[in-house]
Amino acid sequence: MNNDTLRHPWQLVAEREISTKLRDRTFLGSTAFMLIVVLAATIIPALISGMGGKDKIAVLDDSGARIVAVADAVKGGDSYEATRTTDVASAEKLVRDGDVKAALLPGEDGFEVLGKQRVDTELQDNLREAAVNLGMEANAGRVGMTPEQLRAGTQVQERLLDPGPLPEVVAGFVNIGLALIFYITALSFGMMIAQSVVQEKESRVVEILAAAIPIRALLWGKVIGNTVLALGQIVVIAVASLIGLMVTDQADILKVIAPVAGWFVVFFVLGFVALAGLWAVAGSLATRQEDLGSTTLPGQMILMIPFFFSAFAGAEAKTVASFIPIASSMSMPGRMLTEHVPLWQPLAAIAILLVTTVLIIRLGARLYERTLLQTGRKLGYREAISLKAS
Template sequence: MNDRALDRPWMLIAEREIVTKLRDKTFIGSTLVMLVIVMAAVIVPALLAGSGGPDRIAVVDDAGVKVVQQASAIEGGDGYEVTRAADRPAAEQLVTDGDVEGALLPGTDGYVVLGKDRVSSGLESRLREAVVNVGMERNAGAAGLTPTELRAGTKVELELLKPAPLPDVVATFVNIGLALVFYMTALGFGMMIAQSVVQEKESRVVEILAAAVPIRALLWGKVLGNTALALSQIVVIAGASVVGLVATDQLDILKVVAPVAGWFVVFFVLGFVALAGLWAVAGSLATRQEDLGSTTLPGQMILMIPFFFSVFAGSSAKTIASFVPIASSMAMPGRMLTERVPVWQPLVAIVLLLIATVLIVRLGARLYERTLLQTGRRLGYREALAIKPS
């Protein structure tokens, strides 16, 4: 043991936590299972999307029908199905409801390709080419046309009814994925922290450790060691996601998700540190493994309620939740994927989360010091608060 380690005993505890987990077959197995789930979540939707029927395109006249048919005949095209609409409002409704992939409507100088939140580059390019081909065939019927006149009426404009960073279905899927990653990681590592504390109490190892290093160093070592492990697991999962997106040619999704991932890491670390302190306290309140069901219940509720809010709540509720500490770790990154969020909002949410994390960790450290060496019986949170510091 070197002098530097003696000056920073929490480093020894953190190293001990990391080495112990890396040797745990259960931890390694759960990480591999999460990797498989993430890879499946990225690859399977892409395969299903590719195996569906032809995209439906709404049109309002016979000229539009001819263009769509021409687009279907272009080499590399997947084939498109024509859906007739009475007029532009009817076509817009079909697009909004998701009944068609897009609409081809007459414009001031050609056509307008109408989409909801995005139009795939393949569909747009083929419709553009088809419009040019049909227009040139029509204009070539007249003699003596210049190249400009020959291409008259072949301009295509793109309009989006509800511009968004990602398509609704994809954004919702990624939103659930981010919230689920935080929930599962915080819950899994939290239970491991609580179980580790109880095991040390049951085996009396904690008394030896407490005699060698300050109790707060024990807490900080566990929190920082498990935070480093959790963050490393997130990085591995993110790497697997990137591989899946690249393999399925979903780089457009990756370009949108990558900047949000940076924000997610900040929210994750702060939220996890705050919860890790509470999980350690849950372990210190217990005297045996069977006690963890009741002592960890508050931590489970703190995780579960924000998770369901971030996934199933309405827009207004999600906006409020994105500023509430702990809940913001799941709600704010999801909002940044589904809507245009001003940069000041995540910054404010981070400041609020940082303040809450400091307060929660300080409270957790006090409770941990007062209850860690209490081995007679299980303690409640109110009882722990009433214990006078020694």
């Protein structure tokens, strides 16, 4: 054993945690489950977007309807159909309500394609090709025209009513997916941490460890070891999501997700470290595996309530939750994918979360020291706080 290891006994605990978990079926099973969830979150939206029959395109007149018909022929038929409307305002309403895929409206030099958040690239290309073909046919009937005149009135431009970082359906799935990744990872690792502490107490191994290593080093070893494992799991999941996006031809979404991924890692680490300390305390309060149902309940509630807020609450509730510690780890990265968030907001949320994490870890370390060697009976949180340090 080298001097560096002697100076950092938490490394021994961290290495033991990592090697034990890598051989644990529960850990491997949770990783496999997370892979399935993230693949579903990337593949299902693509499947949904490809269902539902023909895409409806709102038009104002016969010229627009002809372009849609030609675009449908370009696509191979049975893909697009024109929906007549009376004016631009009506077309905008149809687009905003989701009743049509897009609208083809008269523009300054031809037509413009109107979308809500984005216009499918293939749809826009097909409409542009149809407009060019029909325009050239009409212009070719005239004599003595230049190539520029021949193509006049065939430009198709894009205009979005409510541009966002991601398509609405995809953003919803990704938002829930990020929150679910944090929730399941923190919950599964948290229960494993608590169970590990109880097992060591039941087998009296903790007394041997505490005689050789400071109790706080035991805590830090468990927290750091499981944090490394959790981040490794996230990397594996990220690779799986990348594969899912590439398979479903959604690689352009990576341009939006990539900048947010770094923020997610920061929020994840801070939130996970704080919760890991609490889970370790939950294990130290128990004396048997059966006690974990009550000692881990506060940790489960701290995770469950923010998850439902970040995944299903309205915009205002999500904004508030994105500044609340722990909840911000699930809410803020999702907001950054679904709306334009000013830079100061994630920075402020990180600062609040960092302060909270430090306070929780300090409190958790004190409770862990006071309760880890208490093996006679299960302790409550109030009793643990009132205990004097040994």
